[in-house]
Amino acid sequence: MVTVTLPDGSSRQVPTGTSVLAFAQEALPARLVRKALAARLDGRLVDLTASIDGDVTLQLVTPDDPGALELYRHSTAHLLAAAVTALYPGVQCGIGPATDDGFFYDFVVPKPFVPEDLERIEAKMRELAAADLPYAREMWPRDEALEFFARRGEPLKVQLIEEKTAGQTEVSCYTIKDRDTFVDFCVGPHVPSTGRLKAFKLLSTSNAYWKGDARNQPMQRIYGTAFFRQEELDQYLHRLEEAKKRDHRRIGRDLGLFTFHPWAPGAAFWLGKGTTLYNALADYMRKVLYPAGYTEVKTPLIFNKALWETSGHWQHYRDNMFLVESDDAEMGVKSMNCPGHMLLFASERRSYRDLPLRLHEQTPLHRNEASGVLGGLTRVRQFSQDDAHCFVMESQIGEEVARVLELVKRVYDDFGLTYQVKLSTRPDEYLGEKATWDHAEAELKRALEAAGMAYTINEGDGAFYGPKIDFDVTDAIGRTWQCATIQLDYQLPERFDLTYVGPDNQPHRPVVIHRAIYGSFERFIALLIEHYAGAFPLWLAPIQVAVLPIADRHLEYARRVVGDLEAAGLRVELDDRLEKIGYKIREAQLQKIPYMLVVGDREASEGTVSVRSRTGGDLGSRPIAEFVRTALDEVALRGRSAAAGSGQTESRR
RNA sequence: GCCGGCGUAGCUCAGUCGGUAGAGCAGCUGAUUCGUAAUCAGCAGGUCACCAGUUCAAGUCUGGUCGCCGGCUCCA
Numbered sequence: 079m080v081t082v083t084l085p086d087g088s089s090r091q092v093p094t095g096t097s098v099l100a101f102a103q104e105a106l107p108a109r110l111v112r113k114a115l116a117a118r119l120d121g122r123l124v125d126l127t128a129s130i131d132g133d134v135t136l137q138l139v140t141p142d143d144p145g146a147l148e149l150y151r152h153s154t155a156h157l158l159a160a161a162v163t164a165l166y167p168g169v170q171c172g173i174g175p176a177t178d179d180g181f182f183y184d185f186v187v188p189k190p191f192v193p194e195d196l197e198r199i200e201a202k203m204r205e206l207a208a209a210d211l212p213y214a215r216e217m218w219p220r221d222e223a224l225e226f227f228a229r230r231g232e233p234l235k236v237q238l239i240e241e242k243t244a245g246q247t248e249v250s251c252y253t254i255k256d257r258d259t260f261v262d263f264c265v266g267p268h269v270p271s272t273g274r275l276k277a278f279k280l281l282s283t284s285n286a287y288w289k290g291d292a293r294n295q296p297m298q299r300i301y302g303t304a305f306f307r308q309e310e311l312d313q314y315l316h317r318l319e320e321a322k323k324r325d326h327r328r329i330g331r332d333l334g335l336f337t338f339h340p341w342a343p344g345a346a347f348w349l350g351k352g353t354t355l356y357n358a359l360a361d362y363m364r365k366v367l368y369p370a371g372y373t374e375v376k377t378p379l380i381f382n383k384a385l386w387e388t389s390g391h392w393q394h395y396r397d398n399m400f401l402v403e404s405d406d407a408e409m410g411v412k413s414m415n416c417p418g419h420m421l422l423f424a425s426e427r428r429s430y431r432d433l434p435l436r437l438h439e440q441t442p443l444h445r446n447e448a449s450g451v452l453g454g455l456t457r458v459r460q461f462s463q464d465d466a467h468c469f470v471m472e473s474q475i476g477e478e479v480a481r482v483l484e485l486v487k488r489v490y491d492d493f494g495l496t497y498q499v500k501l502s503t504r505p506d507e508y509l510g511e512k513a514t515w516d517h518a519e520a521e522l523k524r525a526l527e528a529a530g531m532a533y534t535i536n537e538g539d540g541a542f543y544g545p546k547i548d549f550d551v552t553d554a555i556g557r558t559w560q561c562a563t564i565q566l567d568y569q570l571p572e573r574f575d576l577t578y579v580g581p582d583n584q585p586h587r588p589v590v591i592h593r594a595i596y597g598s599f600e601r602f603i604a605l606l607i608e609h610y611a612g613a614f615p616l617w618l619a620p621i622q623v624a625v626l627p628i629a630d631r632h633l634e635y636a637r638r639v640v641g642d643l644e645a646a647g648l649r650v651e652l653d654d655r656l657e658k659i660g661y662k663i664r665e666a667q668l669q670k671i672p673y674m675l676v677v678g679d680r681e682a683s684e685g686t687v688s689v690r691s692r693t694g695g696d697l698g699s700r701p702i703a704e705f706v707r708t709a710l711d712e713v714a715l716r717g718r719s720a721a722a723g724s725g726q727t728e729s730r731r
Numbered sequence: 732g733c734c735g736g737c738g739u740a741g742c743u744c745a746g747u748c749g750g751u752a753g754a755g756c757a758g759c760u761g762a763u764u765c766g767u768a769a770u771c772a773g774c775a776g777g778u779c780a781c782c783a784g785u786u787c788a789a790g791u792c793u794g795g796u797c798g799c800c801g802g803c804u805c806c807a
Contacts, residue, residue: 343797457807601807666768
């Protein structure tokens with residue numbers, strides 16, 4: 079007999095080898111058992127068919143268990159594999175994990191899947207689900223399993239078993255018994271039977287490589303998603319639609335922000351309105367950084383290869399650099415600002431009294447990214463960062479990182495953005511002393527804790543030259559974008575032999591903190607466009623106010639209104655076309671201009687404007703000066719105002 | 732870079748079996764002077780991404796190049 083302890087603390091004795099399901103049916107409410115997908119024995123996820131072989135705590139896993147969805151999706155991936163195996167004889171299966179949004183499964187097939195294949199496969203999956211076939215777990219002798227998969231022509235599975243179960247005598251396999259039995263090597267667990275899988279959909283196909291390595295066997299990946307309830311699946315699909323509507327590439331064109339040309343792949347043309355937005359972000363960042371003690375600088379765009387050899391880019395990053403020749407010298411267009419800033423630091427004798435020295439730069443960078451990775455503004459070959467390097471003494475690291483954290487918080491609050499913080503620690507391959515790393519990581523942790531920032535740790539994900547803190551911004555529809563980064567660097571000061579004179583009159587090595595808050599202007603603008611669905615809050619809107627005269631006898635007054643607004647520093651556009659007011663309003667609305675001022679006989683005689691807001695409709699008339707005042711107040715609030723959320727409320731309708 | 736898909740007017744798209752290219756919106760011109768999401772009429776707009784090839788004939792078939800899209804890998 080063994081003792082089973084339940085979550086409520088009660089316990090029972092059962093014979094050794096009793097299955098979880100048999101125990102649950104005996105000891106737990108039928109309603110709970112019906113909902114159960116799997117179980118946790120001592121916290122470890124197992125199938126309901128697992129046997130209880132020792133004293134354990136037992137908890138049934140129902141859909142509200144945090145691990146339930148992953149298991150459910152993974153089970154759906156198995157269903158997909160079973161369907162594909164049934165429909166395409168000779169197919170080889172790779173792996174089929176759950177992902178954040180669903181699942182995928184990789185296959186080796188002679189011909190890539192087309193959309194019609196997906197329909198067929200999905201239909202087969204529904205058929206198998208309707209048949210409610212059990213997911214049976216069987217422990218096979220390892221030799222037998224190896225032989226079985228070898229005989230079935232699945233060398234990838236053989237390889238997996240060899241790698242994952244070295245030293246074991248038995249391996250776990252799952253079967254779905256249909257006309258042809260589908261067998262997969264997998265640790266599980268899975269839902270008890272295919273009938274439990276209700277709301278799933280196959281979404282797309284793509285190419286992938288065995289183990290994600292392009293030198294390995296190419297495979298065809300099928301992506302899908304699954305939820306416990308149809309309603310949740312529908313919501314997810316709706317969110318995909320919504321995301322498509324918010325695509326910054328589309329909105330960027332519709333709103334006249336930027337464009338691309340085949341002759342400059344990966345480099346945007348910023349149109350008038352886009353440039354206004356870009357500049358608004360650049361100026362805002364300058365206003366934030368200047369009082370924080372940063373000095374804006376501009377360093378060369380093209381450097382002799384000697385610089386890149388010194389920084390290490392020539393050895394490690396050359397493939398991603400644009401190279402040019404000048405006289406007989408080989409030159410590289412800069413892909414990062416840091417090496418230039420090292421030279422700038424070294425251009426004068428530095429005292430400890432000069433530290434921290436904070437250099438901020440917004441000039442363009444070029445990276446010759448592989449053609450296949452380019453896309454919209456999120457991945458480009460030419461971009462600018464709100465980059466800065468803080469040169470500090472070892473003892474100033476904690477304080478300086480704390481200041482940067484403060485800045486990040488302030489900036490994201492101004493945009494009304496929420497974020498999550500990740501601390502990435504020493505990777506397997508690293509430069510420098512372990513003790514230095516430990517110290518640096520401790521400093522970063524302390525700064526995060528002092529700032530009251532919750533963070534998660536990404537073990538081993540730091541840069542090879544130092545640990546880092548990354549910020550993932552969450553947008554209006556729940557997607558995350560990696561933006562800000564703070565990285566400690568002990569290596570570059572070493573490579574450039576940077577020193578400052580300390581209080582002891584001796585040379586010392588500074589530490590560099592690389593940091594960016596937007597990340598890159600390009601990617602941040604893409605984020606903002608999709609976050610607001612193009613409806614920028616007033617302070618960012620390229621055109622803040624449209625003045626719409628009713629008839630051309632009102633043009634003179636309209637021009638006066640425009641003049642007053644421009645004098646107050648607002649970005650205004652006059653629609654002086656001979657069109658009906660409804661037409662002008664529609665256009666301004668589609669351009670997502672925050673305020674429309676309708677002016678006709680009434681307004682001209684009273685010195686007022688009729689205010690229409692993008693989100694609130696007709697707000698009635700008021701004196702020009704009053705409108706200017708409230709508009710300026712709203713601008714000053716930036717994204718902290720309630721109105722800044724207008725982009726989101728609007729999109730929900 | 733790799734795999735797959737796509738490329739027709741500024742945009743969204745149609746174009747049958749290979750037989751000399753079409754719509755809506757946008758644009759231009761004219762008329763309309765109008766009160767909170769589209770006034771009417773007319774006109775113009777194309778090397779069917781590009782380069783070869785097959786064919787009496789190519790937007791359509793074949794090959795190559797470029798670009799875009801979805802992934803892989805990578806990344807701000």
